Amino acid sequence: RLEALPQDVPASSIDQTQASAAGLEHQTTAAKAQAIASAAQVRAAEVGIRSASAQAEAAVAQMRAAEASVERARLLVGECEVRAPRDAEVATLPHEAGELVSPGATLVRLVDLTEVKATFYLPNAEVGAVKPGAKATVVADAFPDERFEGTVRTVALEAEFTPRNIQTRTDRDRLVYPVEVTVKNRDGKLRAGMPVQVTIGEGRR
Incomplete structure (x- = not known):
């Protein structure tokens, strides 16, 4: 442009x-x-x-x-x-570390002391006075000044130490029934096999 x-x-x-x-x-x-x-x-x-x-x-x-x-x-x-189903104390170790064991063999024996069981025997004349769930007091010979609270767990349905032939009143008195009492083991003082004295209810021993 x-x-x-x-x-x-x-x-x-x-x-x-x-x-x-x-x-x-x-x-x-x-x-x-x-x-x-x-x-x-x-x-x-x-x-x-x-x-x-x-x-x-x-x-x-x-x-x-x-x-x-x-x-x-x-x-x-x-x-x-191998784990234990609950906490317990080792009682025995039947095998050494590294030892080969067969299937089903016991590797360790454990004792659970949180709740122990005391077994005593009642004569035939007194077995009706004790029922499962009844309160009990346990005193161990090793701790005479301590009381451990317990509960009757089972009363056997069959007698033990039964005479071969029950014919007299004396024979019937010899019938005894096992009674199991579970005891709360505070501080783990009670041990397996320890002798104890069990009191049921109002001073019944």
């Missing part, structure tokens, strides 16, 4: 305008190239994100597989351990 103008337009104006147009064209080309490069970077970033996501999923799968292996190893170790 400048060239179509009258001849009095300075040539320097035409040159400046052409230079500006060339500069704008170069800027446009550079902007297009930058846009293309930015799009390529975005596509590369998307590919990187997908790759990172796949790597993260693979890492999670490996972690779960490792956890499963650890749990399996823990189960295998647990199968090699």
Whole structure:
């Protein structure tokens, strides 16, 4: 358009305008190239994100597989351990460490002293006075000044020390019935086989 103008337009104006147009064209080309490069970077970033996501999923799968292996190893170790069903004290160890034992053999004998059992015998004439659930007081010979609270657990249904032939009153008096009393063993003082005296109810011994 400048060239179509009258001849009095300075040539320097035409040159400046052409230079500006060339500069704008170069800027446009550079902007297009930058846009293309930015799009390529975005596509590369998307590919990187997908790759990172796949790597993260693979890492999670490996972690779960490792956890499963650890749990399996823990189960295998647990199968090699023999555990008591409850807390108790070791009474006897019939085998040495590392010794090979046969299936079903006793590995250790445990004694649970948290609650002990006292067994005594009632004559035939007195067995009707004691019933399961009755309160009892136990005194051990080793601790004569202490009283241990107990409860009658069972009264045998069959007599022991029964004579071969019961014919007389004396024979009937010889019939006795085992009675079991459970005793709360505070401080674990009572031991297996320890002699005790049992009192049932109102001073009945």
